[in-house]
Amino acid sequence: MPWIQLRINTTEDKAEQVSDMLQGWGAQAVSFVDAHDTPIYEPMPGEVIYWTNTVVVGLFDAEHPMDKVLSQLQKVAFFKNGVEYKLEQLEDKDWEREWMDNFHPIKFGRRLWVCPSWRDIPDPTAVNVMLDPGLAFGTGTHPTTALCMQWLDQHIQPEQTVVDFGCGSGILGIAALKLGAKRVVGIDIDPQAIEASTANAARNNVSGQIELYLPKDQPLLQADVVVANILAGPLAELSQVISAYVKPGGLLALSGILQSQAQSVMAAYQHEFSFEPVAEQEEWVRLSARKNGG
Template sequence: MPWIQLRVNTTELKAEQVSDMLMGWGAQAVSFLDAHDTPIYEPMPGEVIYWTNTIVVGLFDAEHPMAEVISQLQNVSFFKHGLEYKLEQLEDKDWEREWMDNFHPIKFGERLWVCPSWRDIPDPTAVNVMLDPGLAFGTGTHPTTALCMQWLDQVIQPDQTVVDFGCGSGILGIAALKLGAKRVVGIDIDPQAIEASGKNAERNNVAGQIELYLPKDQPKLEADVVVANILAGPLADLKNIISAYVKPGGLLALSGILTSQAHVVMAAYADEFTFDPIVEQEEWVRLTARKVEL
């Protein structure tokens, strides 16, 4: 089906109201974009944050009477002094197929490959993670995930217990098991992530070694390795919870952190951990550390 995209410039105070209006006037979907490339970080559960200058994007059927939608917007009180908008035709594509066609096998470190479940394995002798992320974050294409995968390839030893905090698609925990870990505990606030992780674990024949929990059900344990690829704000706020999972002398990796945020996150953990040099990729960093043995 061909589509038309309407982009409306507004403010954070009006973004949700504009979204509701577009949905009421026939938009099939609505999303939000930053008008000025201002960074915005992961909100806490239940929190919604918009940019100061927000673009509300409505997706409409190409046959929809867009002149009526524009006229209705122009009559909205806060747009009467000027409505900034743009209409764009979108190419008619099978968007799911487009995404699948552009997700290729990726190598991390010396041993590890992540392979889309619908593609051939490039190296059958390597450690291969077969992945279908579904709606959950984590394909290996984002620098934060890539940094964590490279680290796991270096540090995982046989029989270790690993906690994947913010497991998303399950990519990190499954990689740890494929690299030799004995047990993985995955935790995520999103039920869709728990579902995706479970399906990917089955796909990789490690379902019996991974335990998946929502935060309210998370167990108490101390692990050899803990990896948390979320974002800087939650990493700092959840320091006590995350650090409690690391046994004395155990290893910790934190990612989802911009270079400018690294010192804040390190400061939050400095009382219990000794940090390695920061590793950076495309303005994102990975922090790794060892927990002090008392």
């Protein structure tokens, strides 16, 4: 069915109120967008992040009386000096199919491919990870994931144990197993990530080699390789937890970090690790290091 999208420019302190009003006026869905295209960070489950200048986007049925909605909008007290908005007619299409059609197999490094489960494998002789991301973060298209995949392709050795901290869709842990690792422990705060990782592990025939946990259940172990593709803030705050997973002489890769955040994250780990040169892609970086000792 066709839709009408109403975009309203507002501020972070008013965004929730505008959202509530749009839902009260008949919006089928409401979302929030940064007005100035600041990099988007993944929120914690249940958390909503607003930007200083936020665009609230309401989705309405095309038959909805939008003249009444706009009339009510003009009467809102905090828009007394005028409201900036935009009405858009959305094309009637299968948005899930549109997304699937634009998700293609991607190659990382010398031998590693990530292939959507609904597409043909380009190179059957390569190391192929079959992926259905579902609701969990991690498809390989984002620079932070790409940086980690390239690193895994270079560093994973047979028989290694790997910790994927913030496993999302399971893409990194499954790639490590396909590259020869013996065992992967995946940890994520989101139950949907555990479900997606479980399904993707089965799709790649590695269910017997991957263990998946919520943080409250995470085991005690030291691994040959630890990869954490989350966010700069949690990477710094959880540095002791993440560091403890790396055995002496083991390898660590950290991503989900903007260029401007690299030094502060590195500072949280440098007393235990020796860092390699920073790898960059677009505005994102990957930090890689070896733990002292061993």
